[in-house]
Amino acid sequence: xxxxxxxxxxxxxxxxxxxxxxxxxxxxxxxxxxxxxxxxxxxxxxxxxxxxxxxxxxxxxxxxxxxxxxxxxxxxxxxxxxxxxxxxxxxxxxxxxxxxxxxxxxxxxxxxxxxxxxxxxxxxxxxxxxxxxxxxxxxxxxxxxxxxxxxxxxxxxxxxxxxxxxxxxxxxxxxxxxxxxxxxxxxxxxxxxxxxxxxxxxxxxxxxxxxxxxxxxxxxxxxxxxxxxxxxxxxxxxxxxxxxxxxxxxxxxxxxxxxxxxxxxxxxxxxxxxxxxxxxxxxxxxxxxxxxxxxxxxxxxxxxxxxxxxx
Amino acid sequence: xxxxxxxxxxxxxxxxxxxxxxxxxxxxxxxxxxxxxxxxxxxxxxxxxxxxxxxxxxxxxxxxxxxxxxxxxxxxxxxxxxxxxxxxxxxxxxxxxxxxxxxxxxxxxxxxxxxxxxxxxxxxxxxxxxxxxxxxxxxxxxxxxxxxxxxxxxxxxxxxxxxxxxxxxxxxxxxxxxxxxxxxxxxxxxxxxxxxxxxxxxxxxxxxxxxxxxxxxxxxxxxxxxxxxxxxxxxxxxxxxxxxxxxxxxxxxxxxxxxxxxxxxxxxxxxxxxxxxxxxxxxxxxxxxxxxxxxxxxxxxxxxxxxxxxxxxxxxxxxxxxxxxxxxxxxxxxxxxxxxxxxxxxxxxxxxxxxxxxxxxxxxxxxxxxxxxxxxxxxxxxxxxxxxxxxxxxxxxxxxxxxxxxxxxxxxxxxxxxxxxxxxxxxxxxxxxxxxxxxxxxxxxxxxxxxxxxxxxxxxxxxxxxxxxxxxxxxxxxxxxxxxxxxxxxxxxxxxxxxxxxxxxxxxxxxxxxxxxxxxxxxxxxxxxxxxxxxxxxxxxxxxx
Numbered sequence: 001x002x003x004x005x006x007x008x009x010x011x012x013x014x015x016x017x018x019x020x021x022x023x024x025x026x027x028x029x030x031x032x033x034x035x036x037x038x039x040x041x042x043x044x045x046x047x048x049x050x051x052x053x054x055x056x057x058x059x060x061x062x063x064x065x066x067x068x069x070x071x072x073x074x075x076x077x078x079x080x081x082x083x084x085x086x087x088x089x090x091x092x093x094x095x096x097x098x099x100x101x102x103x104x105x106x107x108x109x110x111x112x113x114x115x116x117x118x119x120x121x122x123x124x125x126x127x128x129x130x131x132x133x134x135x136x137x138x139x140x141x142x143x144x145x146x147x148x149x150x151x152x153x154x155x156x157x158x159x160x161x162x163x164x165x166x167x168x169x170x171x172x173x174x175x176x177x178x179x180x181x182x183x184x185x186x187x188x189x190x191x192x193x194x195x196x197x198x199x200x201x202x203x204x205x206x207x208x209x210x211x212x213x214x215x216x217x218x219x220x221x222x223x224x225x226x227x228x229x230x231x232x233x234x235x236x237x238x239x240x241x242x243x244x245x246x247x248x249x250x251x252x253x254x255x256x257x258x259x260x261x262x263x264x265x266x267x268x269x270x271x272x273x274x275x276x277x278x279x280x281x282x283x284x285x286x287x288x289x290x291x292x293x294x295x296x297x298x299x300x301x302x303x304x305x306x307x308x309x310x311x
Numbered sequence: 312x313x314x315x316x317x318x319x320x321x322x323x324x325x326x327x328x329x330x331x332x333x334x335x336x337x338x339x340x341x342x343x344x345x346x347x348x349x350x351x352x353x354x355x356x357x358x359x360x361x362x363x364x365x366x367x368x369x370x371x372x373x374x375x376x377x378x379x380x381x382x383x384x385x386x387x388x389x390x391x392x393x394x395x396x397x398x399x400x401x402x403x404x405x406x407x408x409x410x411x412x413x414x415x416x417x418x419x420x421x422x423x424x425x426x427x428x429x430x431x432x433x434x435x436x437x438x439x440x441x442x443x444x445x446x447x448x449x450x451x452x453x454x455x456x457x458x459x460x461x462x463x464x465x466x467x468x469x470x471x472x473x474x475x476x477x478x479x480x481x482x483x484x485x486x487x488x489x490x491x492x493x494x495x496x497x498x499x500x501x502x503x504x505x506x507x508x509x510x511x512x513x514x515x516x517x518x519x520x521x522x523x524x525x526x527x528x529x530x531x532x533x534x535x536x537x538x539x540x541x542x543x544x545x546x547x548x549x550x551x552x553x554x555x556x557x558x559x560x561x562x563x564x565x566x567x568x569x570x571x572x573x574x575x576x577x578x579x580x581x582x583x584x585x586x587x588x589x590x591x592x593x594x595x596x597x598x599x600x601x602x603x604x605x606x607x608x609x610x611x612x613x614x615x616x617x618x619x620x621x622x623x624x625x626x627x628x629x630x631x632x633x634x635x636x637x638x639x640x641x642x643x644x645x646x647x648x649x650x651x652x653x654x655x656x657x658x659x660x661x662x663x664x665x666x667x668x669x670x671x672x673x674x675x676x677x678x679x680x681x682x683x684x685x686x687x688x689x690x691x692x693x694x695x696x697x698x699x700x701x702x703x704x705x706x707x708x709x710x711x712x713x714x715x716x717x718x719x720x721x722x723x724x725x726x727x728x729x730x731x732x733x734x735x736x737x738x739x740x741x742x743x744x745x746x747x748x749x750x751x752x753x754x755x756x757x758x759x760x761x762x763x764x765x766x767x768x769x770x771x772x773x774x775x776x777x778x779x780x781x782x783x784x785x786x787x788x789x790x791x792x793x794x795x796x797x798x799x800x801x802x803x804x805x806x807x808x809x810x811x812x813x814x815x816x817x818x819x820x821x822x823x824x825x826x827x828x829x830x831x832x833x834x835x836x837x838x839x840x841x842x843x844x845x846x847x848x849x850x851x852x853x854x855x856x
Contacts, residue, residue: 052680054855077682084680088673092328101324104317105681146677 002029005079005154005186006051011060013046013210021046022210023060028186028203030153033176035201035218036190043210044190045085048158051188052082064154078106082156087143091132095123095142098131099149106150117145120175136163140172148179155179156188161196173200232271234278235260235286242283246274262291314683318691326661326699335657339703342654343710346647351718369395383417390416397509402555405509408517412505418498514552518543535584538606542573542580545613568618576609597819604731611729611736619726621645621741623818639723641741644715654707655756656781658700662763663776665692666850670771675855685851693764693846700760704753748814755811758835759784762807765842768849788812795822810834 006028013021021043028034036044049055051062053069053076062069067076089098099118103109118127121141131139140160147155157176161169177200179185191197197204198218205215214221231254236242239261243253246263249270255262265271271288278285326332369391376384376391390413399406501520508517522540525531531539546553551569583602586594608622621641666689669675679685716724728744730737763780770776787808794803803809804823810831815821817828 049855054676054679056854073684074682077680080680082680084676086673087677089677090325090328090672090674092330093324097324097328101321102677102681104321105314105683107314107682143677 002031002184004028005030005065006188007061007063008047008051009061009063011047011050011057011062013043013050013055013058015046020210021050024207024210024212025060026205026212026215028154028188030186031180031184032202033180033187033189033200035197035204036188036207037192037194037197037204038190038207039192042207044192044207045158046210047207048082048084048156048188048190051156052080052084053077054084078150079152080154080156081147081150081152082154082158083140083143083147083160084156084158086162087139089131089139089142089146092130094130095127095134095138098142099127099145102146102149109150113151114145114149117149120148121145122171137165137168140164140168144172144175148185152185154186154188158190159192160189161191161193169196176200230268231262231264231291232288233260233262233291234274234288236278237284237286242278242281245277245281245283249274315687315691318683318688319695322665322692322695323699326665326695332661335660336703336706339654339657339707340710342650343647343707343714346650347643347711347714347718350643350647365401366395366398383421386413386417386420389413404514404517404553404555405512407555408505408509412502412509415498415501415505419495419502421495515547518547518553532584532587535580538580539577541610542577545569546573569613572609572613576606576613579605579609600819607731607734607736608729617727617729619723620738621726621728621744623730639726640715640719640721641723641726641745643719644712645745647711647715650707650711651704651752651756652785654703655759655784658696658703658756658760659763659780659784660777661699661703662696662760663767663780664773665696665764666767666846667771667773667776670855671773679855686847689768689846689850693761696760696764697757700757701753704749704756708749751813751817754813754835758807758811758839761839761842761846765845765849768846771849783808792822805834807834807838 004027008027009025010023011021011025012019012023024043024047026034036047038044046055050057051064051069053073057070062076064076065079067079069076089095090101093101096114096118099114103114115124118124121144123138123141123145126134126138131142134142140163144157144160147157155176160172160176164172173196176187176189180187180202189197189200201218203215203217204221206213234242236259239256239258243256243261250266251270251274252264253261254264263274265274275285275288373388373391376388390409393413394406394409397405397409399409501524504520505517508514508520522543525536525539528536545551549569551567551573554570555574579602583599583606586599586602605622608620611617612620619639619641669678678688724742726741727738728741730739759780762783763776766779767773767776787806788811791803791806791808794800794806795809801823804826809821809823809826810816812821813828813831816826816831819826
């Protein structure tokens, strides 16, 4: 169903004598948002720069739609768009003039298409103003318009939520999700903001110290981290008595407070049984809700404490 | 190919959207306006400003002589009195002739016991006086005018007419003692002849006297005599008074081109012969060649009645005065070409920021992720930098030419260009000559633009590439000249700056012997290649961090 758009195979990069990217491999598929997650300095931007041909690849291959970036740069780049680091466009040109700059370097972009992408990113009112008057959020949108104007199959965004306000972040998230899920673009997003990734990405590759330490779907990753169990939070009038009552069952109690306690259960159906037992024992049950473990928890678990550095 | 056009269009838009570029273009136009305007205004403001009223000066001198009573003082007082009684305008030939006559009279009246040193003294005091005299007062006036360059020519010219006198007196027939009786009689006769001519304003008589003097002079070579008498004969036959060059409001009737050219010619002849009197090894051969050429061209102009002509650039001649009619189209237009160094600074700013600004602005990361190979972008950038450079030059030339024409008229635009080939005078169009000269000049500029472009790619810093580019352009030529001329370092000929000035190589005015245009072009090509490899490496191969 979904095809491989970006294939990163055993890529390494030296910076001086230091190996900063160590044999990483992953691929992204059409129609998904792939999160590239890792602390600052882990090698996210370096990897993205190699994917987009800004840095030479010392070992390994990067292919976009089957075209090797190093050997068939123009073919590969015709299928890719992106923003690396800050969205820096020419401040002395208007937004439209900037887009026309990129239009002239790509084939098959019509004036209509430019109007279309300007609408997608919501810049239609300010597109003829000079970019130096733009806010960071507007420049980010202009960068996005630039990145998608030629209908690329791969969209690479480096820390796209940097400097955006919460509304802007949500808007961007919606745009990216729509591009991936409706237009079938493969979106690669890097970030050190876990909460962001969790909401935005279908799959996540975790990078730490220049190595990919795991590529999983967001769901898969979290399930793996919780050992296949789900955690429910029970809000009751007397948590301690409730825990004692349930001690004969095969449950893991993780967190007891005066108002509630958390239980990891192997199976959802057990929740009903637990509820019945608590009510029968006369404990007032105010609520029982599943707790999704955050990606951060997962990350900390996977990297084994290395995750402290993460914001 | 279409993409290449797109890339070049992009570069053009970037260059011309920047405020700095617009300011530069305005500055270039302003430069053309300013230069021509100033030239015009200074041409208008040729107000004659004498430090002294000549009469005041004569009175002062009389007082001075009365107090000091240096040998020959009576004669000099007589001279100043004569000058007081006969007021001549500053440029009148008679003014100089009177000095000449009384110098002869001093010889005639000199006491016989005097040593040569003492007989020289009046001459000695005369010489500084000479520069203070009405001829001398020409100078401040002269420097005020655009014809200023002529001023030294003017004073030189008066020296020139004095030459027979000067050579006659100190080197006189009797170096060991006082002037002999024969000499005194001759001097007295000379005095009488000159004063009679002055009194009758008989300049032809005066000139004939000079020819006679010259023919009697044994120190002069026949060649020199021939040339000088040719000049005098020309004056007599074409009725051109030997009045000194004067640039005042009423200069038009007297300062005709023939008079100017004759003075210049006289000057060249004197300089040429003082060179030729030296032993062969001590001669400045470049100067001799240049002077020979100038003499041929000037004679050609006088014989064929060519008032305005351009000539090959020649520093030896230029310092003696313009070869053109005053404030003519070509004289202004060709000198304004010096402002090119300003244009080259502007072009270095464009070239130096072409690549570096993409890096400093961070825009390179959007630029290089397009489906265009980097070398194509580099080529597009280079083409646009070069063409903008040519455009700026063109704007400068065209505006300059238009403004020069507006201020000074296009009258001379069809003037010929005269040059010597072998022994004959060749004539082409001035227009073609100047166009060719500026085309050669632009190679210099384009090479410097390439240098700045390479530094821009290497350092990725606008400030560094512009600063270094401007510094090298402004100091490189001087430094190379210094190495070649002062230190006689021959390998300096392989430096880029020794080769970019093709005009000076063509006119053989470089410090390096035997330098040819084709050699220079080859050196330039090698350097440009090196610059290109540098730019290539910096932009195409290196990582974008």
